[in-house]
Amino acid sequence: MVSGDSSTLGFPISVGTSNYVFLFVLIPDQTIFQGVLLSGDATIVTSGDGTSGSYADSGVSWSGADDLSSYVVTVDDPLLGVVGNITLNSATVESALTLGSGSMPSPPTIKTTIIVWPTGANSEYPRAPRQGEPSGFHIEFTTNEGTFVADVVNKAVSWQPPIISGGYTRWVGNITGGFEGQEEYEGATVHEWFHFWLNV
Numbered sequence: 001m002v003s004g005d006s007s008t009l010g011f012p013i014s015v016g017t018s019n020y021v022f023l024f025v026l027i028p029d030q031t032i033f034q035g036v037l038l039s040g041d042a043t044i045v046t047s048g049d050g051t052s053g054s055y056a057d058s059g060v061s062w063s064g065a066d067d068l069s070s071y072v073v074t075v076d077d078p079l080l081g082v083v084g085n086i087t088l089n090s091a092t093v094e095s096a097l098t099l100g101s102g103s104m105p106s107p108p109t110i111k112t113t114i115i116v117w118p119t120g121a122n123s124e125y126p127r128a129p130r131q132g133e134p135s136g137f138h139i140e141f142t143t144n145e146g147t148f149v150a151d152v153v154n155k156a157v158s159w160q161p162p163i164i165s166g167g168y169t170r171w172v173g174n175i176t177g178g179f180e181g182q183e184e185y186e187g188a189t190v191h192e193w194f195h196f197w198l199n200v
Contacts, residue, residue, distance in 0.1 A: 021060045022159065023075065023082065034159065035080045114141040119151070133169060137191075139177070150177025152191055169193050 021037045040056030048066025055061070059076035073086040117123070120135025136153040152175045159170040175189040 019055060021055050021058050022161075023060075023080075035077070035082065037077055037080070114139065120153075133193075136173070137193075146179045146181070148177065148179050150175055152189060158190065167194075 019039045019042055021039055023033075023035045023037060027033060037055070037058040037060060039058035039060070042053065042055050044051055044053035047064075049068050050064030050066050050071070052063040053061065060074070062071055062073045064071040069090050071088040073088070075082050075084060075086075077083065117125070117138045118127070118134030118136075119138050122132035123134045124131070133154070136151060139148075139150045139152065141148055153173050154171040155173040156171065157169060158172050159168075161168060170190065170192040173189050173191065174186065175191075176184060176186045178184040
């Protein structure tokens with residue numbers, strides 16, 4: 001579920017609001033349900049490490065536990081035929097760590113530009129306007145812990161809204177990678193790509 005400004009949906013006329021919630025669900029048979037819920041003001045409140053919020057007049061709200069142990073998302077839109085709650089429970093609850101003295105190690109910091117190359121089909125460079133979508137991406141960046149390298153494979157499009165100029169695609173897929181010379185990891189990913197051109 002994502003939210004944003006209605007102009008990103010490619011509406012050529014005013015729809016009476018600049019806020020929306022986009023609901024998409026990947027069903028076990030690999031089909032994707034999508035729905036746009038226009039909304040009024042968004043209200044988001046933090047509590048501890050969690051958040052709670054709502055999008056007025058959309059029927060969408062959520063409530064998160066202070067310790068991130070669970071979230072409950074509520075969708076109530078009879079017109080779309082979507083009414084119910086989704087409960088997300090953390091596999092582990094982060095506990096607070098208190099140190100009498102000493103320091104925590106700092107997270108990796110990026111020291112150079114991130115390099116992202118399209119791979120597979122339609123990966124020719126430089127890219128041309130309206131060139132097809134690549135099969136995946138190769139990513140490299142350097143941190144104070146070494147060079148991190150990852151390869152992403154696009155498996156299924158989860159969202160590709162109509163946009164008047166340019167484009168946006170969100171995929172679900174697989175990612176493999178790790179720091180060079182160290183253990184390699186593999187997992188699932190949701191990733192997105194903005195591509196721009198002018199329609200003339």
